Amino acid sequence: MAVPSIDASVSGGCLHVLVKGELIYEHQALLREQFDELLQHGDACIVVDLTQVGFCDSSGLNVLLDLRLQAEQNGRQLLLACVPDPLRRLLEITGSDQVLRIYDTVAEADAACVP
Template identity: 40%
Template structure:
């Protein structure tokens, strides 16, 4: 099982790490996801799907903030992954981030897990 780091990106308040875990790509955004930093997350998510990794697990445990632009990045990744037979799983959301998903109803369209370990079991 490949658990190595395969990439990372950074722009000011957001860093994104990508690693492979079995058939999944684990994408870990660290910091604040908003209209200034959304592209930093969008690019690695799209590269994963383009590279055939269509089961995306987004480890949200280090995501401190997410606005509507960030939410749209994740929704877009979900559509692309599902079009290829995969999906986007969200793991370990902090309450401040989970609230955005609850308010908008987006938590109903994602598979949400309490922890990264739980997301990787499937």
């Protein structure tokens, strides 16, 4: 089980977040804590790069959906980039792809960010 970690950097008005590891039930409290810290930044857009996510279960999906809701409540945008195929299928099966903004690359997510 790969414990998730989050690396964040700011670039051009966007907070870039690289998520590594597994987004699973056992790690949801840690993920929520890490994402709560990120929400303290004042950037208009949060681009979450999921390239290095090995697995995501329904708890991990709920963390992403909650993050989107919290971002929007604070007048910010959440954009997902580089979503691995298994996670993309989970988003499609659950209909979450209808509420989460998904981009193939970080550059495409950056371009879609409207401050």
